[in-house]
Amino acid sequence: MLEPLWLQAAVGGVLGLLIGSFLNVVIHRLPQMMERQWAEQCAELHGQPAPEQAALNLVTPRSRCPHCGHAIAWYENIPVLSWLALRGRCSQCHARIGARYPLVELATGALFAWCAWRWGIxxxxxxxxxxxxxxxxxxxxxxxxxxxxxxxxxxxxxxxxxxxxxxxxxxxxxxxxxxxxxxxxxxxxxxxxxxxxxxxxxxxxxxxxxxxxxxxxxxxxxxxxxxxxxxxxxxxxxxxxxxxxxxxxxxxxxxxxxxxxxxxxxxxxxxxxxxxxxxx
Structure with a gap:
């Protein structure tokens, strides 16, 4: 077990920041995936072919700017730091990136750090x-x-x-x-x-x-x-x-x-x- 306790909390916090970044994807894409599934079920019930759509899941496609379609590079996807470095804007079209993204990462990081502080690793x-x-x-x-x-x-x-x-x-x-x-x-x-x-x-x-x-x-x-x-x-x-x-x-x-x-x-x-x- 890692010692001291603050180090365990730090490890938990870093892991939480990474998980928080993934949660942003879940929050954005899971409802869309559900809507697609409902559309396919409705088409099946009516005896119609399922609508053709590009693959969408929690991994595919890569994260992109919703405004210009710019594929987000790994160094633009570092929790909190990338948002701060980009000043909350897309590196290509300079469209605003909502503050909720880093806030979700920070909240998840804080919760994970607290869990690690409370119960250790x-x-x-x-x-x-x-x-x-x-x-x-x-x-x-x-x-x-x-x-x-x-x-x-x-x-x-x-x-x-x-x-x-x-x-x-x-x-x-x-x-x-x-x-x-x-x-x-x-x-x-x-x-x-x-x-x-x-x-x-x-x-x-x-x-x-x-x-x-x-x-x-x-x-x-x-x-x-x-x-x-x-x-x-x-x-x-x-x-x-x-x-x-x-x-x-x-x-x-x-x-x-x-x-x-x-x-x-x-x-x-x-x-x-x-x-x-x-x-x-």
């Missing part, structure tokens, strides 16, 4: 780094598209159960299993109660799966503090957006990002600390 730290990385991706995908892909929520759920079985989360397997069950069924019940009362859908099935995954990672006793924290975060952000008139058309604000942020809060401070913070 261990399987436990690796498990929680995976947890944090998936939640970062889910937060921004849901914020952008109101989608919570099964390709992320279901592996997160199964990983939580496996981590509990291996003793990496400190949560008994029984609590993890019932946490997943209770997490899914609780929001499922809220969904149907709201739909029967109003005729509208208040959330999507992805929220059920995400809450089930959080239950698997923290156990059923943590579900109440997590949902309370998600509600508090959602209320604060919703009020701020309303005051700044930045609500999207229709006033729709996805709940998944708030669940994900509550999960990260629970990872860092612990579910019990959340209850103390809100006076319960």
């Amino acid at each position: 261990t399987p436990t730290a690796a498990a929680w780094c995976f947890f944090a990385a998936v939640l970062v991706a889910l937060t921004l995908i849901d914020w952008d598209t109101t989608l919570l892909p099964d390709d992320l929520t279901l592996p997160l759920l199964w990983a939580g159960l496996m981590a509990a079985a291996l003793g990496w989360t400190g949560v008994p397997l029984a609590q993890s299993l019932w946490g997943a069950v209770a997490g899914y069924l609780s929001l499922w019940a809220v969904y149907w109660a709201f739909k029967l009362a109003t005729g509208k859908e208040g959330m999507g099935y992805g929220d059920f799966k995400l809450f089930a995954a959080l239950g698997a990672w923290f156990g059923w006793p943590a579900l109440v503090p997590i949902i309370l924290m998600a509600s508090v975060i959602g209320a604060l952000i919703g009020i701020a957006m309303k005051m700044t008139r930045s609500l999207r058309e229709g006033g729709v604000v996805p709940f998944g990002p708030f669940l994900a942020l509550a999960g990260l809060t629970a990872m860092i401070f612990g579910p019990a600390s959340i209850l103390r913070a809100i006076g319960l």
Whole structure:
């Protein structure tokens, strides 16, 4: 094991910066890949040939400037540093590159560094780094598209159960299993109660799966503090957006990002600390 502890955190932080760069690709491309898959399924159901499209996955094609198509060289893709060196602009057409790219890398790096500081370079730290990385991706995908892909929520759920079985989360397997069950069924019940009362859908099935995954990672006793924290975060952000008139058309604000942020809060401070913070 690396010593001292700050060196382990530094290693975790550097790895997090690299993973954060990859998460930017996931956040951008995964919804597009889902749309292509839906288009192919629709064409198949109608007995039509699938539309011809260039290959698109998380590896192919190489990252390019969306404005001019310039292929990004390796030295232009170094986390944070390249964005700073390029002053946030494409090296060819000088179109602006959003600040969200380095912010995702920095946030992931900070979360990985914290995990390494808390648990050292261990399987436990690796498990929680995976947890944090998936939640970062889910937060921004849901914020952008109101989608919570099964390709992320279901592996997160199964990983939580496996981590509990291996003793990496400190949560008994029984609590993890019932946490997943209770997490899914609780929001499922809220969904149907709201739909029967109003005729509208208040959330999507992805929220059920995400809450089930959080239950698997923290156990059923943590579900109440997590949902309370998600509600508090959602209320604060919703009020701020309303005051700044930045609500999207229709006033729709996805709940998944708030669940994900509550999960990260629970990872860092612990579910019990959340209850103390809100006076319960």
